[in-house]
Amino acid sequence: MADANEYLGHHDWRAALDVLTELGDAYAAETPFWELCAQAAQGMQLDSVERWCHWRRFEALHGVVRADLQLVEATAPGGRHTPIPGDGRLRPLWDIGDVTAAGSPDLYVARIWIEGGSDLKPGERGAVRLAPLSPERWRRLTAGEVIRMHGRMPVAGTATITEATFPQRLQTTT
Structure with a gap:
């Protein structure tokens, strides 16, 4: 925190925000922290930092x-022909093991953030973060489980869960 104050004293807003987001990543920062960081990034027109802060807010909630994601080659059936953008914009379908009443995989949407921020090319492997649109359905996942990414049929990639941590559900009383 002293580093952030020093940067603020020198009017180096970007460096101060970088220090704060690193602290938020290192410790379990809550949603108000990420909201304020996102507002600061927006005010400085730092689009990628703002997207990261919104992503981290989602994760806090x-x-x-x-996961460790291995994409199939572009020439393989189901293979992507373009890289996956690293900044959480792509929303592919995922087979997390649920089955429909008809017996086919029940697929769910989750955004992908590539760790390190660079794009992931067809055939490459990389560490990713996933933001499910229906997070409650993903709560049963644990490290070591394998899930499959679909852009269309067949499988476009296979991911092994490396971390799945969820906040405690709120207790309701009646």
């Missing part, structure tokens, strides 16, 4: 799902 719904949990963290990290």
Whole structure:
């Protein structure tokens, strides 16, 4: 925190925000922290930092799902022909093991954030974070489980869960 104050004293807003987001990543920062960081990033027109802060806010609310993703080659059936953007914009379908009444995989949408921020090319492997649109359905996942990414049929990638941590559910009383 002293580093952030020093940068603020020198009017180096970007460096101060970088220090704060690193602290938020290192410790379990809550949603108000990430909201304020996102507002600061927006005010400085730092789009990628703002997207990261919104991503981390989502994780603070719904949990963290990290995985090691191996994409199939572009020439393989189901293979992507373009890289996956690293900044959480892509929303592919995922087979997390649920089955429909008809017996086919029940697929769910989750955004992908590539760790390190660079794009992931067809055939490559990389560490990713997933933000499910229906996080409650993902709560049963644990480290070591394998899930499958679909852009279309067949499988476009296979991911092994490396971390799945979720906040405690709120207790309601009647």
